[in-house]
Amino acid sequence: MMVVGLGVTAAQHEGHPFNLGWYLGTLLFGWSAHLMTHYCNEYFDLDADRANRTPTSWTGGSRILVDGLLPPGVSLGAAFVLLFLAATTAATMPDTASRLMAITILAAAWFYTAPPARLNYHALGEIACAAVLYGLGPLLAHRLQGGDPTAATLTYVALVFVLQFLRMSVMNLADIEGDRSTGKHTLAVALGPRGLIRLYLAGQTLTYTATAVLLLTGTLPALPALAFLATLPIPVWVGRRLTQQALARPGTNNAVTFWASMHMPITAAALTLALLTDRLTGDTHPDTPWPIICAATLIAFAAWFTRALRTPPPALPEQETQTP
Template sequence: MNTTGFAASAPVPASVPAAAPALPRADRVRAFVRLGRPKFLVQSMMVVGLGVSMSVHDGHAFRPGWFVLTLAFAWCTHLMTHYCNEYFDLDADRANAAPTGWTGGSRVLVSGLLRPMVSLSAAFVLLFVSLGLITVMPTTGTRVMAAAIAALSWFYTAPPLRLNYHALGEVACALVLYGLGPLLACALQSGSVTGADVVYAGVVCALQFLRMSVMNLADIEGDRRTGKHTLAVALDGPGLVRLYIGGQFAVGAGMLVLAGTGVVPAAGAIAVLATAPVAAWVSRRLLTGALRRPEKANAVTFLASMHMPITACAITLSLLGSALNTDRGVPGGWLAVYGVTLTAFLVWLTGAVRSNVLRRPA
C-alpha cells in the first residue's frame, strides 16, 4: 500500500502547522498515547468478554490462546481506527468549537503537539499488525469476519469510502465493535455461533448504533461546517433525538418478545432491561438540550458511551450465571480471567463516573 499516495487524497488543512513544537521526549510520548484515546479500549475489552462468554455458555471449553489473539486484534483495530480518524477528521475536529472528553477527537493534532503524519503512520502500523493477526486465525469464516472488521474500521473516515462522511459511519461502527466483534470472539473459541449468540450481538450492535448517533450529534456544528454528512447532520437534532429514544424502546420491546417466544432466556432480557436507566438518563438530557450546554454535554456523551459496555457486562453475567446452573458449569480459567476483567472495568468505571458525571463543573 502506498502510504504517500493514499494520504494525498485527504490533504491536511493549511492552517495546521507543518511541524510540531520541539517537545521533550516524555511529553511527546504522552501526547502520542493521548492521540490514541486508549480509554475507549474498555469497550472492545468487554466485547471480547461477551463473545467468549457466549461460547462458554454454549458448552465449549475456554481456549486462552485464542482469547489473547482476539483481544490483541480487537485492541489493534480499535487503536488503528482512532489514529486513522485523528488524521482524516482533522478538518472537522478543528471546526468543532465545543468538544467533550468523549467527542471531537483527542485535540492533540488540533493543538499542534504532534505532526498529523505521526497519527497516519501509527494507523498504518496497526493496520499491518491487524492483518498479520488475521492470517493466523483458524478458519475462513473467522478470517472473513476479521477482515471485514479491519476494512470497515479503516474506511470509517479514510478515503475513498469515508463512511462517516456519508451517513454510514454509525452503522459501520456498530457492526465493527458490537456486531462482528463478539461473534468473532465466540467463533474463535468454539468454531461456530448460535442463533441466541447472534441475538445478543444484535442487541448491543443496535445500542451502539444509537450511541454513535448521539456522539455525532455532539459534533454536529463542526461537521456541518466541513461537509461531514453524518446521520446527525442528515436527520438534524430533533430527528436524531427521536431516533435514539425510539430505538431504545424498540430494543427493549424486542428483547421482551424474544424472551416470550423462547428465542433467548428471560435472564438475557432482564439483563438488557436492567441497563435501561442509563438510556433513560441520556434520553432525558437530550430532550432538555444538554448537548448544547458544555457543562452538561460531557456527562451525556460519557454515559451514552458507557451504556454499551455496561449492557455487554450485564448480558455476560447472565450467560455465566445460567451456565453455572448447569452440570457443565463454567471453566475455572475463564471465571478467573473474566473476574479480573470485570474488576478492572468496574474500578475504571467508578473513577470515570466521578470525573464525568458527579464532579461539578468549575
Template sequence: MTSNLLETAPRPLLAFVRLGRPKFLFQSMLVVAAGVTIAVHSGHQASLGWYLVTLLFAWCTHLMTHYCNEYFDLEADRANAAPTSWTGGSRILVGGHLRPEVSLGAAFVLLFVGVLLLALLPSLETRLVATAIIALAWLYTAPPLRLNYHGLGEVSCALVLYGLGPLLACVVQAGTIDTAGLGYVGVLFVFQFLRMAIMNLSDIEGDRATGKRTLAVLLGAAGLVRLFAAGQLVGYAAIALLLVTGVIPVSAGLLMLATAPVPIWVTRQLTTGALAEPRRANAVTFWASMHMPLTSSSIIVGLLVDLGVHGGRLWQPWLAVVGATFLIFGTWLVRAAQTNRAGAPSPAG
C-alpha cells in the same frame, strides 16, 4: 502566553498515547469477553490462547481506527468548538502537540499488525470476518469511501465493534454461533448504532461546517433524538421478546433490561438541551458510551449465572479472566464516573 502553553503541553509519549484514546478500549475488551462467554454458554470450552489472539486483534484494530480517524478527521475536529471528553477527537493534533503524520503512521503500523494477527486466526470464516472488520474500520473516515462522511458511519461502526466483534470472538472459540448469540449481537448492534448517532450529534456544528454528512447532520438534532428514543424502544422490546420466547435465559434477559435507565436518562437530557451546556454534554456522551460496556457486561454475567444455576460446566480459568476484566473495568468506571460528576477531564484520557 507561549510559556503557559509549553508548560501545559503533554510530553510526546503521553501525547501519542492520548492520541489513541485508549479509554475506549474497554468497549472492545468487553465485546470480546461477551463473544467468548456466548461460546462457553453454548457448551464450548474457552481457549485462553485464542481469546488473547482475538483480544489483541480487537485492540489493534480499535486503536488503528482511532489513529486513522484523528488524521482524516482533523479538519472537522478543528471546526468543533464544543468538544467533550468523549467526542471531537483527542485534541492532540488540534492543539499542535504532534504532527498529523505521526497519527497516520501509527495507523498504518497497526493496520500491518492487525493483518498479521488476522493470519493467525483458525479458519477461513474467522479470517473473512476479521478482514471485513479491518476494511470497515479503516474506511470509516479514510478515502476512498469515508463512510462517516456519507451517512454510513454509524452503521459501519456498529457493525465493526458490536456486530462483527462479538461474532468473531464466538466463532473463533466455537466455530459457529447459535440463535441466542445472534440475538445478543443484534441488540448490541442496534444500541451501538444509536450511541454513535448521539456522539455525532455532539459534533454536529463542526461536521456541518466541514461537509461531514453524519446522521446528525442529515436528520437534524430533533430528528436524531427521535431516532434515538425510538431505537431504544425497539432494542429493549427485542430483548423482552427474546426473553419471553425463551431464546435467551432469564438471567441474561433481566440483566440486559436492567440497563434501560441509562438510555432513558440520556434521552431526557437530550430533550432538555443538555448538549448546549458543556458539563451536561460531557455527562450525556459519557453515559451514552457506558451503556455499551454495561450491556456487554450484563450479557456476560447473565450467561455465567445461567450456567451456574443449571449446573453447566464453568471453566475456572475463564471465570478468572472475566473476574479480572470486570475488576479492571469497574475500577476505571468508578473513577471516570466520579470525574464526570466533577466536570473535569477523564482520568483515563
C-alpha cells in the same frame, strides 16, 4: 475487553471449550484494530475536529493534533503500524470465516474516515461502527472459541449492535456543528437534531420492548434478558437529556456523551455476567480458567468505571480563556 468477553462467554454458555491462545489473540487483534481506528480518525478528521468548538471527553477527537502537540503524520504513521499488526494477527486465524470477519472489521474501521469510502462522511459511519465493534467483534471472538453461534447468541449480538448504532448517532449529534461546516455528512447532519433524537428514542424503545417480548415468550433465557432490561435507566436518562437539548450546553454535553458511551460496556458486562452465572448454576460448568479471567475483566472494568465517574471532564477552550 468487554466486546471480546461477551463473545467468549457466549461460546462458553453454549458448551464450547475455552481456548486461552485465541482469547489473547482476539484481544491483540481487537486492541490493534481499535487503536488503529482512533489514530486514523485523528488524521482524517482533523479539519472537522478543528471546526468543533464544543468537544467533550468522548467526541471531537483527542485535541492532540488540533492543539499542535504532534504533527498529523505521527497519527497516520501509528495507524499504519497498528493496521499491520492487526492484519498479521488476522492472517494467523485458523479458518477462512474468521479471517474474512477480521478483514471486514479492518476495512470498515479504516474506511470509517479514510478515503475513498469515508463512511462517516456519507451517513454510513454509525452502522459501520456498530457492525465492527458490537456486531462482528463478539462474533469473531465466539468463532475463534467455538464455531457457529446459536440463535440466542445472535440475538444478544443484534441487541448490542442496535444500541451501538444509536450510541454513535448521539456521538455524531454532539459534533454536528463542526461536521456541518466541513461537509461531513453524518446521520445527525442528514436527519437534523430533532430527527436524530426521535431516532434514538424510537430505537431504544423498540429494542427494549423486543427484549421484553422475547423474555415473556421464552425465546430468550430469563437471566440474560433480565440483565439486558436492567440497563434501561441509562438510555432513559440520556433520552431525557437529549430532549432537553443538553448536548448544546457546555458542561452537560460531556455527561450525555459519557453515559451514552457507558451504556455499551455496561450492557456487555451485564450480559456477560448473566450468561456466566447461568452456566455456573447449570448442570455443566464453564472451563475453569474462563470464570477467573472473566471475573478479573469485570473487576478491571468496574475499577476503571469508578475512576471515570470521579474524574472531572477537561475544560473546553472557551472555558479556559475565561479563567482569571
